Amino acid sequence: MYLRNHTWYVADWGHAVTRELRQIEIMGEKIVIYRTEAGDPVALEDACPHRKLPLSMGRLKGDQVECGYHGLTFDCSGACTRVPGQSLIPAKARVRSYPVEQRYDLVWIWMGDPALADPDKILKIEHWGDPSWGFNTGPVMELDCNYLLVTDNLLDPSHVSWVHPGSFAQAACEETPLDIDIRDDGVAVSRWMHDVEVAPLYQPLVPFAGNCDRLQHYEVRFPSLAVIKAVFTPAGKGGRGKALPDDTFLMDSYNLMTPVNERQTRYYWFQLRNVKPDCAETSAFMSKGIKAAFDEDKAILNAVQKGLDSATTRPIDLAIDGGPLRFRRLLDKMIAAENTPPGATGQAAE
Structure with a gap:
């Protein structure tokens, strides 16, 4: 139904992506989007692998997302860095991380194979930033x-x-x-x-x-x-x-x-x-x-x-x-x- 590995889609306006965890939906997939303390956009699968609570209902701890149900914590790559109450982190305790890029005050997201996410495929906006336009x-x-x-x-x-x-x-x-x-x-x-x-x-x-x-x-x-x-x-x-x-x-x-x-x-x-x-x-x-x-x-x-x-x-x-x-x-x-x-x-x- 969707073309995933051809180009980048718009996730949101750049100014709308902040330090607040927020859910968006693209191609039927729920995604949590936010910015790191350095200002870089991040997009992760919006479902904790434990009981599938949306991570957007959790909280930011630095640049990591803490689930609001049992405290599982995920870094910007989607890897789980903490499971409260146990030292062993299950291999399946991770969420998908989506490649994102900011350009033209838009945050662009790649919905396909991350290995194919070439930023040069982002749509070129002619005359952007040209003071005569x-x-x-x-x-x-x-x-x-x-x-x-x-x-x-x-x-x-x-x-x-x-x-x-x-x-x-x-x-x-x-x-x-x-x-x-x-x-x-x-x-x-x-x-x-x-x-x-x-x-x-x-x-x-x-x-x-x-x-x-x-x-x-x-x-x-x-x-x-x-x-x-x-x-x-x-x-x-x-x-x-x-x-x-x-x-x-x-x-x-x-x-x-x-x-x-x-x-x-x-x-x-x-x-x-x-x-x-x-x-x-x-x-x-x-x-x-x-x-x-x-x-x-x-x-x-x-x-x-x-x-x-x-x-x-x-x-x-x-x-x-x-x-x-x-x-x-x-x-x-x-x-x-x-x-x-x-x-x-x-x-x-x-």
Whole structure:
């Protein structure tokens, strides 16, 4: 069901991981996360091997976690260092330790084989920390749907016409065809729309007057990390292969989905823009508008999950589903390959 050895997932915002023991869930696994006294993030299996009490209900002793039931204590590697009342520590008295890295004020976690946890596989965030680019974000979204419904949504720009009429939408979004690009790391869908009005959310942001040429570029990296690029040029100045003029508005939106379980997803998001980098009012305006649009997505996707769970007939596919369907097929093959034992033939069961 999940791809574990391909990339890192977001465990949480870096500023949200503190010296307080806290439980998170990823891929149906309960994890306790905290920081050492030196500030390094730690992630351990959140279950004492004795009676399975969550270690998040215990307490920190220096950098080690003491179980709140019988005092078994575990270090950052998951090894048990103390069993009160006996000197011999059982060989099975240990918990899983997950590789974690902090980058871009995010704590990233590796859910697969620790030996394959290469930090270079963490998603690269272009323009992070660039003083000429502005930044905005908002609260983590908790969705009651499978993460693949979110990747479907992000590879389907056509939905903005009906879900986001007050923010991202314009008439050209309904009919302009999409180009689909199959890549080694995911799938991208995109389209240029020429000589159209600037979409409502962006009207106060673009540094020119009048109609625009607009690029919608949505890419989802396997398995659930999305980069959305919005490009607005004055009408007649944009298009594939054209150099962008100096008054182009650019926004890169990062949408990072962490599967909680089969029916829940945690959604981290932020945007970087090439205008008004130091303007707090602009950042607040963008965060408010984008959060409102994402809340519209949340209502739709939660309802879609319920609809699929209670459906008595199979859903149909349309031409606009080309990107999402290709993404799912490729991801299914990657998951099957990851779950095929070395030397085995045939396709592994999911």
